[in-house]
Amino acid sequence: SQELEQSPQSLIVQEGKNLTINCTSSKTLYGLYWYKQKYGEGLIFLMMLQKGGEEKSHEKITAKLDEKKQQSSLHITASQPSHAGIYLCGADKAGWYGGSQGNLIFGKGTKLSVKP
Amino acid sequence: SAVISQKPSRDICQRGTSLTIQCQVDSQVTMMFWYRQQPGQSLTLIATANQGSEATYESGFVIDKFPISRPNLTFSTLTVSNMSPEDSSIYLCSVVLAGSEQYFGPGTRLTVT
Structure with a gap:
């Protein structure tokens, strides 16, 4: 079965610093999702990547999917306290039959703390 | 994008009782899902609730324990029945839009005492 491994498990950075979170899959990724979760709350959709080599940006967050579609990275530039939370990568468990089937598996998450 | 609201946001319930969680979406969607996140764990899909058909449950989840309604394309409910402390979790509904x-x-944060 497919597994997603995230690294690092936790990260403490000084405000203003850049950081990268990685997500590695045991199988080819046909749809890779990045979410942010604050403790005890729902998931905030950040980005979805589908194509090998694809890169998307939103504000100071950039996500990439490698050409082989087995690894994705999430990069935050000039981190702020508002970036703190748990970052989760997710992938469609059932495959990609013309689109997502909605059954996502997730990595264990990366807990990000940003020191002011 | 989609704006999803859930009610209640949190609740503390007695063992043996039931709780119904509501999910409202701001647009019509075909595919709606219910997930559970147990303390310290990642999310697990409970069931898929498509309008006009019976909900489809994942392995380990049964309709008697988690009955689901999907009366229209913007609304769904999940009931957690005969609760035990092991049901203490965050319950989240989810939708897939065109474009995947x-x-x-x-989320609804449920504590069972």
């Missing part, structure tokens, strides 16, 4: 973007609601 998948959004989650803010």
Whole structure:
């Protein structure tokens, strides 16, 4: 079965610093999702990547999917306290039959703390 | 994008009782899902609730324990029946939009005593 491994498990950075979170899959990724979760709350959709080599940006967050579609990275530039939370990568468990089937598996998450 | 609301946001319930969680979406969607996140764990899909058909449950989840309604394309409910402390979790509804973007609601934090 497919597994997603995230690294690092936790990260403490000084405000203003850049950081990268990685997500590695045991199988080819046909749809890779990045979410942010604050403790005890729902998931905030950040980005979805589908194509090998694809890169998307939103504000100071950039996500990439490698050409082989087995690894994705999430990069935050000039981190702020508002970036703190748990970052989760997710992938469609059932495959990609013309689109997502909605059954996502997730990595264990990366807990990000940003020191002011 | 989709805006999803859930009610209640949190609740504390007695063992043996039931709780119904509501999920409202701001647009019509075909595919709606219910997930559970147990303390310290990642999310697990409970069931898929498509309008006009019976909900489809994942292995380990049964309709008697988690009955689901999907009366229209913007609304769904999940009931957690005969609760035990092991049901203490965050319950989230989720939708997939055309283009495969998948959004989650803010969650319902359930504590069973």
